[in-house]
Amino acid sequence: MGDAGRHGRLLIAGLALLASASCGDGGPTPANSPSPPNPASDVIAVAAGDIANCGSSGAELTAQLLDAIFPAGTPAAAGDVLPLGDNAYNDGTLRQYQQCYAPTWGRHLDRSRPVPGNHDYHTPGAAGYFDYFGSLAGPRGLGYYSYTLGAWHLIALNSNCDELDGGCARGSAMERWLRDDLARNPAQCTLAYWHHPRFSTGAVHGSDPRMQDIWATLAEFDADVVLAGHEHLYERTGPRSSDGGQDTAHGLRQFVVGTGGRSLYAFRSAPPEPDVEARENQDFGVLRMTLRAQSYAWQFIATSRAVLDEGEASCH
Numbered sequence: 001m002g003d004a005g006r007h008g009r010l011l012i013a014g015l016a017l018l019a020s021a022s023c024g025d026g027g028p029t030p031a032n033s034p035s036p037p038n039p040a041s042d043v044i045a046v047a048a049g050d051i052a053n054c055g056s057s058g059a060e061l062t063a064q065l066l067d068a069i070f071p072a073g074t075p076a077a078a079g080d081v082l083p084l085g086d087n088a089y090n091d092g093t094l095r096q097y098q099q100c101y102a103p104t105w106g107r108h109l110d111r112s113r114p115v116p117g118n119h120d121y122h123t124p125g126a127a128g129y130f131d132y133f134g135s136l137a138g139p140r141g142l143g144y145y146s147y148t149l150g151a152w153h154l155i156a157l158n159s160n161c162d163e164l165d166g167g168c169a170r171g172s173a174m175e176r177w178l179r180d181d182l183a184r185n186p187a188q189c190t191l192a193y194w195h196h197p198r199f200s201t202g203a204v205h206g207s208d209p210r211m212q213d214i215w216a217t218l219a220e221f222d223a224d225v226v227l228a229g230h231e232h233l234y235e236r237t238g239p240r241s242s243d244g245g246q247d248t249a250h251g252l253r254q255f256v257v258g259t260g261g262r263s264l265y266a267f268r269s270a271p272p273e274p275d276v277e278a279r280e281n282q283d284f285g286v287l288r289m290t291l292r293a294q295s296y297a298w299q300f301i302a303t304s305r306a307v308l309d310e311g312e313a314s315c316h
Helices: 058-069 094-102 105-111 118-122 126-138 172-186 207-221
Strands: 043-048 077-081 145-149 152-156 189-193 225-228 234-240 252-257 274-281 283-289 297-302 307-314
Touching: 043 172, 043 252, 058 077, 058 105, 058 283, 077 105, 094 126, 105 172, 105 225, 118 126, 152 252, 172 207, 189 207, 189 283, 189 297, 234 297, 234 307, 274 297, 274 307
Parallel strands: 043 077, 152 189, 189 225, 225 252
Antiparallel strands: 043 283, 145 152, 234 252, 234 274, 283 297, 297 307
């Protein structure tokens, strides 16, 4: 799947392809009107999944983007790194985390807030994942937790549903926890992230229904953004309901960012579905999100430092 001849790039009207990534804000403004930037209160979240494989250079290249966004001495409160699962190949063992992930993305371990992927569970109980990240991964064995970043409420969830009590369906332990967490944290802006994308036009995995009830709960509480990995490509969709319908009032915008360095996959459909706003699978890269008091901006930055997708939107 890494053959460049099988890859395609779609840059939809309103995207900008720049010569280098300044890591600044800007880009097209959707129909809604986000609040203006306030550098004093803005925070940064940088995300990608499907990251480190010993013997391949991809994770080092994306780690250099993290170095540029969070140079040495950057205050902890400035932002977080969100590893979106399958962080250390092939089996998520502690040894693979230490030898493959630690020298690259591990340079930013202290500000990392991870979620587990399916490869992490190749090691029973994702023991290597929990051993490596420790308390940064939330309660051991669960793989879900929440925290505050700037004005935003962030929720890390576990989409490896077969490993959870009751799975991920409505009424499961994680869904009940999520509902309670959202009720206790009525933030203006909420971002959730996990490994398996609810929607994807990727050819290898595609859309995954296992998080449909979780998505519905998030939409019920007017959450704003979902991040995922698993499909080794970048894809952005407009706000959707849990069943895939367009929903600008309560739907969540999804970013699939499986471009952390492991490999790249092909797309299933060309042209894509109508509300796929951007997609890219020729470059590893990271999603840089600027989280503001009532809005957010995004940039997908390739390892070439080109910004292949950018924009901004208001929270619900």
